[in-house]
Amino acid sequence: PNVNESEANFTAQGDDVILFGLTAVRNVGQNVVEAIIRGRKATGKYASFPDYLDKVEAVVCNKRTTESLIKAGAFDEMGHTRKGLTA
Numbered sequence: 001p002n003v004n005e006s007e008a009n010f011t012a013q014g015d016d017v018i019l020f021g022l023t024a025v026r027n028v029g030q031n032v033v034e035a036i037i038r039g040r041k042a043t044g045k046y047a048s049f050p051d052y053l054d055k056v057e058a059v060v061c062n063k064r065t066t067e068s069l070i071k072a073g074a075f076d077e078m079g080h081t082r083k084g085l086t087a
Helices: 030-043 049-055 063-072 082-086
Strands: 011-013 017-019
Touching: 030 049, 063 082
Parallel strands: none
Antiparallel strands: 011 017
C-alpha cells in the first residue's frame, strides 16, 4: 500500500502493477481511506510523514490507524523506516 498512490480497493496501474487497496489494511476503514484520498487530491501528494499528518483530517491521525498504515508499508516510498515511524 502507498498513501500517495493506492485507492480504496486493489487497482491496476499500467500493465504489470497492482496497487494494494488501503481498505485491506487492518484497522483502516472506508472513512479513513476517503479522507486520505480527499487530502491527496486537494493538496497534492504527501511529501513526508509530517506532511501527511498536517494534510489529512483528524479522523485519520489516530494511533491505531496510523500504526497499521506504517506496519503495512504505506509510507515506505517517502524514505522513512517503519521502525523510526513507529517509535
